[in-house]
Amino acid sequence: MRSLQKIIKLMLLEKKDILLAIICGFVAGISSVALFAASGYLISKAALTPPFYTLIILTSAVKLLGLIKAGAKYGERLYSHRATFTILSNLRITFFEKLEPLVPHLFRKYTSGDLLARIVGDVESLQNFFLRVFYPPIVLLLVFISTVFFASFYSAAIAVIMLVGFLLTTIAIPALFYLRQAKLSGKVKQERGALSIEVTEFMYGFRDLKLFQQLQTKETQLLEQSETYLKQQKQENINKAYSQSVNGFITSIVSWFVLAVGAYLVANGELDGIFLAMLVMISLTVFEPAAPMAVFPIYMEESKSAATRLYDVAEDPDIQADDGKMPIELLDRAPEISLQQISFSYMGDWRATIPDLSLTIPAGSKTALIGASGSGKSTLLQLILKMQQVQVGEIHWNNQSLATIDAASIWQQTKVVLQENHLFYGTIRDNLLLADNQLDDQQMEKALAEVNLGHLALDANVSENGENLSGGEKQRLAIARALLKKGNLWILDEPTSSLDAQTEQMIYQHIFEQVDGDTLLLVSHRLYGLEKMDQIIVMDHGNIVESGSYYELMEKRGYFYQMKILERSLL
Numbered sequence: 001m002r003s004l005q006k007i008i009k010l011m012l013l014e015k016k017d018i019l020l021a022i023i024c025g026f027v028a029g030i031s032s033v034a035l036f037a038a039s040g041y042l043i044s045k046a047a048l049t050p051p052f053y054t055l056i057i058l059t060s061a062v063k064l065l066g067l068i069k070a071g072a073k074y075g076e077r078l079y080s081h082r083a084t085f086t087i088l089s090n091l092r093i094t095f096f097e098k099l100e101p102l103v104p105h106l107f108r109k110y111t112s113g114d115l116l117a118r119i120v121g122d123v124e125s126l127q128n129f130f131l132r133v134f135y136p137p138i139v140l141l142l143v144f145i146s147t148v149f150f151a152s153f154y155s156a157a158i159a160v161i162m163l164v165g166f167l168l169t170t171i172a173i174p175a176l177f178y179l180r181q182a183k184l185s186g187k188v189k190q191e192r193g194a195l196s197i198e199v200t201e202f203m204y205g206f207r208d209l210k211l212f213q214q215l216q217t218k219e220t221q222l223l224e225q226s227e228t229y230l231k232q233q234k235q236e237n238i239n240k241a242y243s244q245s246v247n248g249f250i251t252s253i254v255s256w257f258v259l260a261v262g263a264y265l266v267a268n269g270e271l272d273g274i275f276l277a278m279l280v281m282i283s284l285t286v287f288e289p290a291a292p293m294a295v296f297p298i299y300m301e302e303s304k305s306a307a308t309r310l311y312d313v314a315e316d317p318d319i320q321a322d323d324g325k326m327p328i329e330l331l332d333r334a335p336e337i338s339l340q341q342i343s344f345s346y347m348g349d350w351r352a353t354i355p356d357l358s359l360t361i362p363a364g365s366k367t368a369l370i371g372a373s374g375s376g377k378s379t380l381l382q383l384i385l386k387m388q389q390v391q392v393g394e395i396h397w398n399n400q401s402l403a404t405i406d407a408a409s410i411w412q413q414t415k416v417v418l419q420e421n422h423l424f425y426g427t428i429r430d431n432l433l434l435a436d437n438q439l440d441d442q443q444m445e446k447a448l449a450e451v452n453l454g455h456l457a458l459d460a461n462v463s464e465n466g467e468n469l470s471g472g473e474k475q476r477l478a479i480a481r482a483l484l485k486k487g488n489l490w491i492l493d494e495p496t497s498s499l500d501a502q503t504e505q506m507i508y509q510h511i512f513e514q515v516d517g518d519t520l521l522l523v524s525h526r527l528y529g530l531e532k533m534d535q536i537i538v539m540d541h542g543n544i545v546e547s548g549s550y551y552e553l554m555e556k557r558g559y560f561y562q563m564k565i566l567e568r569s570l571l
């Protein structure tokens with residue numbers, strides 16, 4: 001319910017349209033009742049051959065009420081839909097703003113399919129909250145109270161029948177169907193989430209499924225999942241239609257009762273016969289807006305669970321970004337990075353990926369991180385980049401704890417090439433401008449030449465995920481992007497793993513020339529060229545097992561030396 005309160009708060013930003021929708025809704029409802037009441041009265045009066053001017057007044061009133069009703073109905077639709085679309089767009093923006101800082105932490109717990117189902121499907125479900133849950137009961141109540149009050153002047157019994165009908169159609173029947181719906185609604189959302197996950201997995205893995213000839217099997221699974229979802233949805237819609245029909249049935253019974261009791265009262269002389277048709281017509285009209293009330297609890301439940309699902313992600317304590325920290329202008333000089341007795345485990349992992357590690361990377365130094373696959377090298381880089389949070393200990397940027405610095409300030413001062421780098425659909429230029437949108441063509445062409453990509457035009461197309469580039473070209477483009485970015489800390493995670501030895505050497509030479517005085521942290525699997533490094537850190541199972549310069553480690557004849565011998569024997 002707390003989530004729904006937050007949605008209401010967001011909704012109330014559109015106070016003006018909401019108020020106008022309620023006013024127009026009330027005018028439309030009450031003029032509709034008045035229109036039918038006047039028609040009923042006109043029919044009865046006409047039978048008594050009244051003076052001509054009475055008929056003229058009555059027919060004019062009917063026509064006028066018809067016009068008012070149509071105008072007010074139009075106004076209600078206009079303002080309620082305008083409010084709904086603005087509310088939906090506010091909701092989307094709010095959730096995007098809430099989720100954006102949670103990336104990449106968000107993907108540790110939620111799959112992209114699930115997130116898509118929530119952001120698209122659940123936000124979409126919330127459109128019903130305003131249109132069918134929030135304002136219609138207010139309009140209905142206002143119209144009903146006014147009508148029953150009016151009817152009570154003619155007959156208290158008929159007013160009571162209408163009241164009973166009102167309670168039945170707005171409370172008893174909806175409550176009955178709510179119980180049935182509550183079970184179904186949860187299932188539909190679950191199935192929608194599951195289907196969304198299946199679809200995204202299918203799309204992402206399409207090529208591999210084809211290569212492993214599993215496309216057919218996966219397709220069948222997808223169709224089965226879709227069938228289940230459709231079945232649940234159909235069941236839900238049948239339930240909605242059923243409850244609406246029952247509600248409609250009750251309202252006609254109420255009108256029959258009004259007619260029967262009215263006729264009895266007329267026969268007993270307790271009600272003037274001229275008003276009977278009017279009261280029956282009123283009872284037929286006043287329940288019109290009550291019909292959608294049958295589905296009120298269904299939409300209420302749907303909105304409640306959609307709001308909860310959205311806030312569950314946005315406020316999930318497991319994935320909150322560290323931040324809320326004020327951006328800090330980090331000094332424009334090479335930083336010293338020191339890690340003091342840090343410990344870190346991935347969420348849900350019982351073992352510590354980094355059990356207890358201390359390390360200093362002096363300002364302006366070049367450090368290489370080496371070690372077996374899975375020894376925690378990339379994790380260490382992610383901790384320095386604040387893409388993951390240390391659970392114990394502290395990391396310092398110069399003398400400032402990372403805990404007090406917002407992640408964006410760190411990224412601003414860092415040139416990063418990760419193992420996998422995303423290339424965007426567009427041109428080479430678009431992808432390079434990501435580093436700094438003030439770059440001119442000359443600077444970009446120079447960077448391309450430095451990574452041996454001088455043959456690529458800046459206007460050349462890059463397809464989705466850089467599919468039209470080779471693995472090595474993608475890596476070089478990512479390096480060019482890093483070269484063009486401002487920053488004094490270089491974080492390179494196996495930046496040249498897909499390159500041939502000659503290109504690799506050439507690129508490292510450029511990188512080392514550019515690093516000049518900056519702090520560099522490089523993860524590498526290959527052990528040659530490490531002579532240029534100020535220190536080499538050898539990691540194993542999240543621990544530092546050896547550290548020193550290339551010559552110190554070779555002299556020590558320890559872990560690094562053994563790795564070097566092994567590498568030589570393999571070449």
Ligand SMILES: Nc1ncnc2c1ncn2[C@@H]1O[C@H](COP(=O)(O)OP(=O)(O)OP(=O)(O)O)[C@@H](O)[C@H]1O
Binds near residue numbers: 371374375377379380
């Ligand atoms: N997102 C993650 N969630 C859970 N565990 C992870 C995650 N990323 C890495 N790990 C685990 O943490 C450990 C260290 O991984 P990490 O990627 O840091 O190793 P690495 O030394 O960089 O390996 P490689 O050289 O193969 O890139 C591994 O056991 C890995 O399974």
